[in-house]
Structures are given as C-alpha cells and as structure tokens.
Amino acid sequence: xxxxxxVADATGWEVVVVTMAPASAGAGxxxxxxxxxxxxxxxADPALAGSDLLPTSRVLAAIVRRESPEIVFFGAGSADTGxxxxxxxxxxxxGWPLLSRAASIALTGHRVRAFRRTDRGGIVAEADLPxxxxxxxxxxxxxxxxxxxxxxxxxxxVEVMTAxxxxxxxxxxxxxxxxxxxxxxxPGQVRSKQTTILDGPAAAERLFxxxxxxxxxxx
Amino acid sequence: xxxxxxxxxxxxxxxxxxxxxTALGGLxxxxxxxxxxxxxxxxxxxxxxILDGGMAVMPEGVMSRRFIRAWDEEILxxxxxxxxxxxxxxxxxxxxxxxxxxxxxxxxxxxxxxPTQMPEPSSQHSTKAMDSTDIRRTIAAFxxxxxxxVAAGFDGIExxxxxxxxxxxxxxxxxxxxxxxYGGSFENRMRLAIxxxxxxxxxxxxxxxxxxxxxxxxxxxxxxxLDYGLKIADFLEATGLxxxxxSDAGSFSSFWMEIPPAxxxxxxxxxxxxxxxxxxxxxxVAFGRIKQxxxxxxxxxxxxxxxxxxxxxxxxxxDTPRKILEGRPEEIRAxxxxxxxxxxxxxxxxGIRCVHNPGAGQEILLSERRLLKTERPRSVVVVGGGxxxxxxxxxxxxxxxxVTLLERGPVLGGQIRxxxxxxxxxxxxxxxxxxxxxxxxxxxxxxLNVEATADSLLELDPDVLVIATGSEPNLPRTDxxxxxxxxxxASMAAGLVAEPDIRGFDLPHVLSVDEVLSGAPLPGTxxxxxxxxxxxxxxxxxxxxxxxxxxxxxITDRPIPGFGLEATNLALFLERAKEKKLKLSPYTDxxxxxxxxxxxxxxxxxxxxxxxxxxxxxxAYPRRSRSDLYLExxxxxxGTDVDxxxxxxxxxxxxxxxxxxxxxxxAMEL
Numbered sequence: 089x090x091x092x093x094x095v096a097d098a099t100g101w102e103v104v105v106v107t108m109a110p111a112s113a114g115a116g117x118x119x120x121x122x123x124x125x126x127x128x129x130x131x132a133d134p135a136l137a138g139s140d141l142l143p144t145s146r147v148l149a150a151i152v153r154r155e156s157p158e159i160v161f162f163g164a165g166s167a168d169t170g171x172x173x174x175x176x177x178x179x180x181x182x183g184w185p186l187l188s189r190a191a192s193i194a195l196t197g198h199r200v201r202a203f204r205r206t207d208r209g210g211i212v213a214e215a216d217l218p219x220x221x222x223x224x225x226x227x228x229x230x231x232x233x234x235x236x237x238x239x240x241x242x243x244x245x246v247e248v249m250t251a252x253x254x255x256x257x258x259x260x261x262x263x264x265x266x267x268x269x270x271x272x273x274x275p276g277q278v279r280s281k282q283t284t285i286l287d288g289p290a291a292a293e294r295l296f297x298x299x300x301x302x303x304x305x306x307x
Numbered sequence: 308x309x310x311x312x313x314x315x316x317x318x319x320x321x322x323x324x325x326x327x328x329t330a331l332g333g334l335x336x337x338x339x340x341x342x343x344x345x346x347x348x349x350x351x352x353x354x355x356x357i358l359d360g361g362m363a364v365m366p367e368g369v370m371s372r373r374f375i376r377a378w379d380e381e382i383l384x385x386x387x388x389x390x391x392x393x394x395x396x397x398x399x400x401x402x403x404x405x406x407x408x409x410x411x412x413x414x415x416x417x418x419x420x421x422p423t424q425m426p427e428p429s430s431q432h433s434t435k436a437m438d439s440t441d442i443r444r445t446i447a448a449f450x451x452x453x454x455x456x457v458a459a460g461f462d463g464i465e466x467x468x469x470x471x472x473x474x475x476x477x478x479x480x481x482x483x484x485x486x487x488x489y490g491g492s493f494e495n496r497m498r499l500a501i502x503x504x505x506x507x508x509x510x511x512x513x514x515x516x517x518x519x520x521x522x523x524x525x526x527x528x529x530x531x532x533l534d535y536g537l538k539i540a541d542f543l544e545a546t547g548l549x550x551x552x553x554s555d556a557g558s559f560s561s562f563w564m565e566i567p568p569a570x571x572x573x574x575x576x577x578x579x580x581x582x583x584x585x586x587x588x589x590x591x592v593a594f595g596r597i598k599q600x601x602x603x604x605x606x607x608x609x610x611x612x613x614x615x616x617x618x619x620x621x622x623x624x625x626d627t628p629r630k631i632l633e634g635r636p637e638e639i640r641a642x643x644x645x646x647x648x649x650x651x652x653x654x655x656x657x658g659i660r661c662v663h664n665p666g667a668g669q670e671i672l673l674s675e676r677r678l679l680k681t682e683r684p685r686s687v688v689v690v691g692g693g694x695x696x697x698x699x700x701x702x703x704x705x706x707x708x709x710v711t712l713l714e715r716g717p718v719l720g721g722q723i724r725x726x727x728x729x730x731x732x733x734x735x736x737x738x739x740x741x742x743x744x745x746x747x748x749x750x751x752x753x754x755l756n757v758e759a760t761a762d763s764l765l766e767l768d769p770d771v772l773v774i775a776t777g778s779e780p781n782l783p784r785t786d787x788x789x790x791x792x793x794x795x796x797a798s799m800a801a802g803l804v805a806e807p808d809i810r811g812f813d814l815p816h817v818l819s820v821d822e823v824l825s826g827a828p829l830p831g832t833x834x835x836x837x838x839x840x841x842x843x844x845x846x847x848x849x850x851x852x853x854x855x856x857x858x859x860x861x862i863t864d865r866p867i868p869g870f871g872l873e874a875t876n877l878a879l880f881l882e883r884a885k886e887k888k889l890k891l892s893p894y895t896d897x898x899x900x901x902x903x904x905x906x907x908x909x910x911x912x913x914x915x916x917x918x919x920x921x922x923x924x925x926x927a928y929p930r931r932s933r934s935d936l937y938l939e940x941x942x943x944x945x946g947t948d949v950d951x952x953x954x955x956x957x958x959x960x961x962x963x964x965x966x967x968x969x970x971x972x973x974a975m976e977l
Contacts, residue, residue, distance in 0.1 A: 232756055235763035283736040285727050288854035
C-alpha cells in the first residue's frame with residue numbers, strides 16, 4: 089500500500105486496495121484507506137472458502153481485468169499459507185510482466201524499474217506498464233494515518249464482491265475449483281499466554297528457572 | 308482433564324476450586340444470593356469440584372461475623388439451592404468445616420480458643436485455654452455440623468487442619484503445650500483431630516468423602532516444617548478415616564505463605580505436595596499460585612498431585628476450566644497474585660473482588676456470562692488504550708457495539724506497562740495482555756499512534772465517545788519559555804486540578820515515577836523517593852532504582868513506606884528492602900527541597916532534618932487527570948446527541964479495580 093501510495097503521490101493515479109478474505113479482514117482495508125487509498129474491494133464470499141492458488145488467482149485476475157490498473161502490487165506473502173506464488177499466478181493469467189521480490193521501484197514514463205532482492209544480492213530489472221510487482225519484504229517507513237484520515241477513510245467506498253459477480257462458476261471457486269486438498273493442519277504447541285517481564289540483576293537467573301520449569305532444553 | 312473417583316463420588320475433571328473466605332456470607336452467618344452466584348459462576352465455568360470456604364462448627368469458632376454457621380439449620384434452604392445449581396453444571400461441592408480457634412479476622416476479636424493460653428504471635432490478643440467441656444463440645448459440634456451439611460446437599464466434607472484455626476493449633480508443638488491427653492506426645496496432639504474425624508465419619512453416610520486440608524509447613528521460625536507436616540499426614544492416613552489430602556502451608560504468623568503474592572514464585576509449593584504425594588496413597592490436591600494450564604498439566608503428568616487446586620485463578624477467570632477443555636488457553640484471564648481485590652478485602656470482612664474481573668463477588672450484577680447483546684448497536688469511540696479504555700471497549704464490543712479504540716502511544720496498556728517494570732510486579736502485565744487479546748478477538752478497531760483532538764473525534768461521527776485518557780504525574784511541567792505542558796493545562800487553569808504545595812518540585816532533578824520507570828536517564832545514583840500514595844508507585848519505584856544500581860531512601864509521613872500495600876505484599880517488600888539495603892524512613896514529613904537538599908521533619912520528635920548529597924528526587928504523589936480533552940468535548944457537544952463519558956484515571960486517578968468496575972458498568976449501559 090505504501091509503495092502504491094508513493095506512486096500515486098507522484099502521478100495522481102487512483103489507488104484501489106483489494107482483499108479476498110472473510111468479513112473479519114476489514115481492519116486491513118480500513119487501515120489502507122486511512123493511509124490514503126481511494127477505495128477498496130473486499131471479495132468476501134463463503135463460496136470461496138478453501139480456495140488455493142488456482143481460484144484465488146482467478147478472482148484477483150478477474151478484478152484486475154475489470155479495473156485495468158497500470159501496476160498491480162502484491163505483498164511478500166499471505167498470512168495463512170505464505171506460498172508467495174499468487175503474484176506469479178495472476179501475472180500468468182493476465183499475460184503481464186512480473187517484477188517479483190522488489191525492494192524498491194522507480195516509475196519513469198511507461199517503464200517501471202525495480203531493484204529485485206535475490207538470495208545472493210540484487211538485480212535491477214525493468215518492464216513496461218501494465219506490470220505486476222511483488223515485494224521482497226518490509227519497505228521501510230510506512231505513512232501513519234491521523235485521526236482525520238481515519239475519519240475520512242470511513243466515508244470511502246468499500247465494494248463487497250462475490251465470485252459469482254466476477255463471473256466465476258461454482259466449479260471454479262472454493263474447494264471445487266482448487267487443485268490441492270489440505271488433509272490436516274496441526275498448530276504449534278499452544279501454551280497459555282503469559283507475559284512476564286524480567287528486569288534487574290536477577291533476570292537471567294529467573295529466566296533460567298522459568299525455562300527449566302517449562303522443560304526447555306531437556307533431552 | 309480426566310475424571311477421578313473419591314469414595315462414592317466422581318469428579319468430572321482434575322480442577323478444584325480451593326476453599327477460601329469470601330465474606331459473601333451475611334453478617335448473620337447465613338449464605339446469600341451473592342455467595343450462590345459466586346459458586347454457580349465457577350461451576351458454570353467447568354470446574355470439577357468446588358470446596359466451599361470454611362464454615363464454623365460452633366459460635367465460639369467463628370473467625371468473622373460473615374463465616375457461615377455450619378451447625379445452624381437455617382442455612383439449609385439457601386444451601387440446597389446452591390448445591391442444586393452447582394450440581395446442575397456437573398460440578399461437585401464439598402463443605403469445609405473448621406473452628407477458628409486462636410485466629411480471628413475481627414478486631415477486637417471475640418474470645419479465641421486454644422490448646423494453651425497464648426496469643427498467636429501475629430496478634431496482640433491472648434486466648435482461652437480450652438477445658439474438657441470445651442473440647443467435648445467442639446467434637447460434638449463437628450458432628451452436628453457434618454450432619455447439617457450432608458442435609459444441605461454437599462457431596463463431601465473437608466476438615467481444616469490448615470493455616471488458621473483450632474485443629475492445627477492442637478497438632479502444632481509450638482501452640483500445644485498441654486500435658487493432658489490432648490498434648491505432650493505427638494499421638495496426644497493428634498487426638499483432637501482424630502476424635503473430630505471419627506465423629507464426622509459417624510455423622511455422615513457410608514462412602515461419604517472426607518478429606519483434610521493440611522498445613523504441611525508453618526513457615527515460621529518457631530513452628531513445624533515439612534517433615535512434621537508429612538508425619539501428621541502419615542498418622543491421619545493410617546487411621547483409615549481420611550479419603551484425600553488437600554495440601555496447604557503457612558499460618559497467621561506467615562500469612563504471605565497462606566496466600567502468596569506475586570513475589571512468591573509460581574511453583575514454589577510444588578515440593579510440598581510432591582513430598583506428600585510420595586508418602587501418601589490418597590488423592591492429593593495441589594495448591595499455591597497455580598495458574599497456567601501447561602504447568603498444571605505437567606504436575607499431573609509428573610505425578611506430583613492428583614488434583615489441581617486453584618482459588619485466585621478461578622476468581623480472576625471462572626471460565627479457566629472451560630477454556631482449557633475447549634482448547635482456548637490463550638483466552639484465559641490470568642491471576643496476577645496482587646491480592647488487592649481478594650484477600651486484601653476479605654480480611655476486612657468486605658466481599659471478595661478481583662482487580663481485573665469486575666464480576667468476581669458481584670456476579671449478580673456484573674457476570675460476563677450474563678452480558679446482554681445490545682438491541683441498538685452504536686458507534687462507540689474510546690480515546691485511550693489503558694485498562695479503563697480497553698475494558699469498556701471489550702465489554703461494549705462483546706455486546707455488539709461497533710467500537711473504535713484510539714491510543715496516542717505506540718502500544719496499549721497505559722500505566723500498567725510502567726508498573727510491570729517494577730520488581731515483583733511483572734505479573735500485572737497480564738491485565739493488559741488479556742485485554743489486548745480480548746479486544747482484538749471481539750473486533751475492536753484499534754488505532755495506535757493516533758492523537759485525538761476534539762475536531763477529529765467529531766469527524767468520526769460517533770454515537771458514543773468514551774474519554775479514558777488517563778492521568779499524569781502531578782508535578783509542575785513547563786517548557787523552557789514557561790508555558791505549561793501536559794493534558795491538564797486547561798483543567799488547572801480552571802481550578803479543577805491543583806498541584807501539591809511543595810517548594811522545589813519544579814527543580815530539574817525532580818523526576819516523576821513515570822520518567823524513572825520509562826528509563827529516563829538518571830542524573831546520578833543517589834535518590835530519594837517520597838511515598839505519598841502508599842501503593843506500588845513509591846516503594847516499587849524505589850526498589851526498581853535499587854535494582855538499577857542506585858542508593859535510595861524512601862520517606863513517608865505515615866507509619867511505613869508502602870502503607871497502602873496489601874499486607875502480604877508489604878511484608879515481603881519489607882523483607883526485600885532489608886536485603887537490598889533500601890533505606891526506609893517512616894514518620895518523615897517533606898517540607899520542601901532545593902538544589903542541594905531536602906528538608907524534612909521527623910514527626911515523632913518534631914526535629915527538622917536536611918537530607919543532602921542527593922542526585923535526584925522522585926515524588927510519588929497522587930496523580931492528576933488528563934481531562935482537557937474531555938472538558939473541551941463537553942463544551943462542544945452541548946445540544947448534540949453524542950453521548951460523552953469520562954472514565955478511569957481521566958475521571959479520578961485510582962487503582963485498577965475501581966476503574967475496571969466503572970468501565971464494565973458503563974459498557975453494560977451503552
């Protein structure tokens with residue numbers, strides 16, 4: 089969102105934020121609108137529950153086709169499965185170039201230049217608009233909304249969208265439209281939440297005692 | 308969470324609500340609707356067994372006017388209601404029978420009975436040495452009371468040979484110096500307990516569970532230790548009259564071990580019931596500051612106990628068992644072992660409370676189980692992410708309101724964040740940890756780093772505005788050009804807030820408690836703390852400074868620094884102050900200070916003294932409300948239909964408990 093807003097600051101372009109998530113995910117959209125995005129599209133549709141990469145990329149590509157933006161920004165990865173493949177799947181469906189793992193971008197006329205972070209360093213690459221850009225990770229300072237921004241965000245439009253209205257059939261959506269099946273999921277060991285602040289000279293000793301109590305480091 | 312059978316009854320799980328005095332009985336010693344609601348709340352929360360707080364077996368054994376009169380048939384109708392409703396939730400309920408003996412919560416106490424005439428060392432009042440008639444009547448009273456509680460629908464009886472009361476004073480070599488058949492030898496000291504057990508056994512049906520709450524270690528210089536405690540257990544078990552042991556420790560002379568505050572580490576008492584478990588074949592109930600499910604589970608796995616006893620954890624969160632069973636342990640509101648709301652009140656014969664569970668002891672009014680969904684959801688904007696703001700946000704959101712919480716700082720928690728930096732006070736962070744998780748779970752829209760102004764708040768177009776902007780140290784604060792700073796400038800100009808009238812508080816080497824705990828650079832290592840509030844602000848900050856390498860003196864014009872601390876906390880603070888060489892100067896009245904020193908008067912002698920060589924001074928004085936925003940909104944909102952409220956420290960600086968109740972009541976009325 090920050091990167092899109094930086095581009096918009098320079099160009100005057102519109103910024104649209106899109107999420108495909110349950111209704112409870114509205115907080116993220118509200119934050120983006122308060123930061124300065126112009127409007128939001130919330131694809132909240134029970135028919136999409138269980139979607140893997142295939143239906144999710146179908147939905148997002150359909151929205152991109154409808155909105156026909158100059159640049160599509162993706163974050164570094166989703167909060168659930170974190171596969172970081174969605175940017176590639178959407179650009180494939182659109183037939184657009186992809187600048188993945190971008191640490192920064194610069195827009196000159198109709199070209200986007202990106203510094204792409206790789207495991208061994210970086211690559212500078214560029215592509216013509218329209219283009220898909222995905223981030224390598226956090227990009228530094230994010231603008232901070234004030235209360236007036238929060239208030240004006242409440243007046244900005246949030247369009248609630250369904251798979252059906254995007255022209256996706258039931259077979260293309262949700263579990264039915266997915267190529268993979270989740271067979272099981274196991275949480276990490278759930279501990280009851282406890283907050284202990286250790287301070288002062290005895291802190292190390294107490295921390296050791298607590299870890300011992302929990303059986304950490306045993307066997 | 309597996310079942311366990313004791314005699315003819317079966318517990319659905321291993322969690323036990325430990326017996327404790329609630330002061331929810333009437334002044335006439337009768338059970339009340341409040342007591343009923345208190346126990347039913349815990350039964351509904353899923354606990355397997357409720358051990359009702361000790362009931363007195365005879366008028367001479369009543370430790371407080373609010374002790375329930377076990378012998379009196381008048382208690383039956385209400386107790387039948389209580390046991391019926393507890394049973395309807397699948398929980399069992401045992402009665403604990405006791406005789407107050409040489410201990411009383413009343414001041415002055417009524418005549419206190421003892422094996423040998425002497426005051427319990429924590430008291431200045433002597434006792435009556437019991438004669439044979441008294442002993443005979445006491446034994447009979449246990450029998451009569453046992454019959455009565457069976458009729459009341461209880462599922463078992465626990466007899467108290469624990470941290471207070473007559474029966475422990477008889478088994479204790481220090482308190483029992485008799486040479487008749489009830490004293491002298493170990494067997495003779497055990498005689499009263501055995502005769503009581505035999506009488507209770509005879510008065511109850513076959514297979515009726517009878518257990519003992521046993522003090523395993525008196526934790527005094529003069530009293531008995533664990534070896535003797537285990538010997539008592541062994542002797543009692545050999546009679547075949549006992550069905551389970553509930554472990555216990557401490558005495559009135561070591562009351563910080565009866566109800567250990569946060570300064571006593573979690574798990575401190577595990578060696579006691581572990582040893583008891585090793586020598587005994589009976590089911591053992593563990594005790595003592597157990598609050599974390601994974602620790603409880605581990606204790607059961609390791610065979611350290613058969614049942615997990617919790618009192619304060621279930622006071623703080625009656626739904627603890629249910630949350631464990633349903634795999635939601637992260638939702639548990641953990642006890643912070645502050646002792647302010649529970650033991651701190653009941654020793655004054657005031658109804659039990661919990662500082663961060665407003666419903667505790669007030670279930671009829673404030674039970675979270677009884678929260679009603681609102682019929683007209685409104686847009687509620689809360690300004691301030693301290694405990695009061697978060698509490699009102701939590702309850703309002705739970706009721707279905709659309710809640711936005713604005714916090715000016717980068718984190719939630721308000722002053723609790725600072726308080727948690729004080730030594731032995733870290734667990735207070737549970738208050739904010741719980742609330743932060745709860746408001747996120749209930750969909751409160753949370754905005755950090757957002758400064759609220761009247762204009763921008765009104766832009767949000769709220770139906771309800773709750774101002775919970777907290778308080779600030781009540782010290783002079785001006786910019787270099789002399790303009791006043793802070794969030795109470797307008798309030799002070801309007802004469803609504805006054806600064807303490809002390810010469811020198813505007814000097815640069817005067818630091819607020821907030822500055823110290825926020826880690827502000829100190830001008831040196833020699834500090835003076837002035838304790839004018841008596842709670843954690845002063846002495847906790849002084850101890851923090853000592854732990855950070857400072858040499859500190861605390862002065863107060865009262866009898867002791869920390870005069871407002873709950874007694875177990877104060878007792879252990881004084882021990883630590885001694886060890887850490889924290890100098891405490893009571894009866895020392897501050898007259899004023901300048902750059903070179905502090906002028907005080909010793910109030911006992913009237914002598915003036917000057918304390919010099921200080922690098923900094925930290926006044927812990929009552930705070931001032933940050934009320935400017937509220938006052939402006941109040942003016943601006945005249946004639947509008949926005950409901951405006953001010954809660955928490957923004958209304959009046961206080962301890963957590965009062966503002967939590969205030970916040971919940973407000974949220975229930977929105």
